Amino acid sequence: MAGKVGSLFQIRQPLPGLVGLGLGLIFxxxxxxxxxGMTRGPVEERVISSVILPSPQEIAESLPDLITRRQxxxxxxxxxxRVLKGWGMALLLVIPLGLVMGAFxxxxxxxxxxxxxxxxxxxxxxxPVTFAWFSGESQKLAFLTMACFFxxxxxxxxxxxxxxxxxxxxxxxxxxxxxxxxxxxxxxxALPEIYSAARLAFGIGWxxxxxxxxxxxxxxxxFIFMSSYRFEKPHMYWTALIILLIGFAADQLLxxxxxxxxxxRHL
Amino acid sequence: MSQRPHVxxxxxxSHTFNRGTPREFTAIRDLSFHIEDIPARGEFIAMLxxxxxxxxxxxxxxxxxxxxxxxxxxxxxxxxxxxxxxxxDRGMVFQKYSSxxxxxxxxxxxxxxxxxxxxxxxxxxxxxxxxxxxxKVGLEDHALKYPRQLSGGQQQRVALARSLVLHPxxxxxxxxxxxxxxxxxxxxxxxxxxxWHEVEATVFLVTHSIAEAVYLGDRIWIFTPAPGRLAVQIxxxxxxxxxxxxxxxxxxxxxxxxxxxxxxxxxxxxT
Numbered sequence: 412m413a414g415k416v417g418s419l420f421q422i423r424q425p426l427p428g429l430v431g432l433g434l435g436l437i438f439x440x441x442x443x444x445x446x447x448g449m450t451r452g453p454v455e456e457r458v459i460s461s462v463i464l465p466s467p468q469e470i471a472e473s474l475p476d477l478i479t480r481r482q483x484x485x486x487x488x489x490x491x492x493r494v495l496k497g498w499g500m501a502l503l504l505v506i507p508l509g510l511v512m513g514a515f516x517x518x519x520x521x522x523x524x525x526x527x528x529x530x531x532x533x534x535x536x537x538x539p540v541t542f543a544w545f546s547g548e549s550q551k552l553a554f555l556t557m558a559c560f561f562x563x564x565x566x567x568x569x570x571x572x573x574x575x576x577x578x579x580x581x582x583x584x585x586x587x588x589x590x591x592x593x594x595x596x597x598x599x600x601a602l603p604e605i606y607s608a609a610r611l612a613f614g615i616g617w618x619x620x621x622x623x624x625x626x627x628x629x630x631x632x633x634f635i636f637m638s639s640y641r642f643e644k645p646h647m648y649w650t651a652l653i654i655l656l657i658g659f660a661a662d663q664l665l666x667x668x669x670x671x672x673x674x675x676r677h678l
Numbered sequence: 679m680s681q682r683p684h685v686x687x688x689x690x691x692s693h694t695f696n697r698g699t700p701r702e703f704t705a706i707r708d709l710s711f712h713i714e715d716i717p718a719r720g721e722f723i724a725m726l727x728x729x730x731x732x733x734x735x736x737x738x739x740x741x742x743x744x745x746x747x748x749x750x751x752x753x754x755x756x757x758x759x760x761x762x763x764x765x766x767d768r769g770m771v772f773q774k775y776s777s778x779x780x781x782x783x784x785x786x787x788x789x790x791x792x793x794x795x796x797x798x799x800x801x802x803x804x805x806x807x808x809x810x811x812x813x814k815v816g817l818e819d820h821a822l823k824y825p826r827q828l829s830g831g832q833q834q835r836v837a838l839a840r841s842l843v844l845h846p847x848x849x850x851x852x853x854x855x856x857x858x859x860x861x862x863x864x865x866x867x868x869x870x871x872x873x874w875h876e877v878e879a880t881v882f883l884v885t886h887s888i889a890e891a892v893y894l895g896d897r898i899w900i901f902t903p904a905p906g907r908l909a910v911q912i913x914x915x916x917x918x919x920x921x922x923x924x925x926x927x928x929x930x931x932x933x934x935x936x937x938x939x940x941x942x943x944x945x946x947x948x949t
Contacts (some may be wrong), residue, residue, distance in 0.1 A: 584766065
């Protein structure tokens with residue numbers, strides 16, 4: 412047994428799937444157990460005051476109120492639609508632009524300032540800028556579009572540039588012209604990497620909508636999250652968990668879809 | 679003297695990379711040759727030389743890839759015309775596997791057919807033609823697989839079929855079999871000879887294998903170390919032309935003598 416456990420600690424030793432899952436569950440159980448232990452009993456006898464950290468039971472009991480009075484699902488929908496719109500808009504802009512920037516030197520040079528912004532401007536600085544330029548719903552859309560756009564631009568350009576010269580040369584000996592090289596070689600060959608960038612961008616968008624809604628909004632899951640901070644702490648924990656789960660589920664879904672869209676990458 | 683333009687003609691061609699930088703490197707210097715166009719019969723030119731002697735540069739110049747048009751000095755003519763860029767009249771098979779990873783074998787072989795304007799073919803005709811060549815290279819059971827699912831030898835078969843289906847007049851091969859194990863390599867030589875009879879193109883083959891050069895080449899060219907010059911040309915009827923199998927050919931005394939002769943010349947030129 413000891414030898415078996417020891418062998419699992421060989422460097423880069425792959426783990427059997429169930430062992431991996433089990434270890435993660437043990438960690439979670441320990442954290443939940445510690446939480447339960449420190450918040451159990453009558454309020455005045457607890458190790459940690461319920462003002463600081465409510466007990467698991469108190470949090471569980473706050474769910475119906477969160478769903479009905481505070482309209483959890485409607486607010487999730489508001490946030491998801493904001494992200495989908497901003498992310499979709501960014502994809503429509505960044506994929507064609509990245510393609511021509513990766514392929515043509517003059518286009519790349521002309522738009523290079525955008526790439527510098529993408530590389531060095533912290534996304535959070537875009538928030539007040541979009542507050543100044545837009546208001547209400549269009550501010551959210553503009554911010555998310557810009558966040559996803561600037562995140563993806565360098566990745567899309569790199570995906571195009573990473574297509575090896577040998578494929579362009581081969582295509583030309585088979586009669587490909589410039590347009591064919593763009594649409595039949597560069598774009599389809601870079602597409603799996605562009606897709607991976609889009610998948611990451613969705614996660615980025617989901618993270619930043621929470622930030623944007625926390626700062627200024629009257630709806631959305633980020634708004635519920637921040638407005639629960641003072642008087643409805645249990646709701647704050649719920650929304651944090653829900654934000655996490657939605658981000659995780661969306662990423663898994665996009666990963667699953669990617670394996671079906673690009674089967675040749677996973678043979 | 680025939681009036682037909684030469685298949686390929688080099689006139690005092692030199693090619694230098696990274697000119698004016700510390701990494702300046704002259705790959706070939708003052709190279710001149712021409713290959714005559716003999717109707718219905720292509721020639722097989724096997725090119726030997728030490729690494730970095732510019733053999734691949736000769737192929738890339740004929741292919742007309744980016745960075746090779748025009749040459750630093752001199753002129754490269756293909757069928758009497760200066761080159762402007764790559765085209766489907768010059769097929770190429772690289773050492774590195776170059777099948778498009780996102781396309782199946784069938785789609786890879788159809789890549790060039792789909793781009794052809796003349797002759798106008800329906801999609802069904804293109805599929806039939808591609809399948810015919812996939813059968814010729816022995817991959818009929820793998821037509822719907824992706825390149826990742828194929829072995830190295832199978833990938834080079836895809837590259838051959840994809841190029842030959844377009845009936846190029848010139849076939850450029852840059853160490854196409856050097857990543858393959860010996861039995862596979864001999865298989866590919868047999869296949870290449872078989873298919874070559876159908877297209878009768880002029881083949882330029884860069885190889886590190888003297889045996890391969892002796893077996894396949896109507897002419898064997900030996901290049902000097904960089905900057906590469908064409909030092910020796912050996913013209914001999916290769917065993918391939920008599921229909922001898924490569925494995926059988928290697929056993930004959932004559933073949934061994936020829937390999938020794940070429941090896942001696944190679945050593946003389948490169949040291």
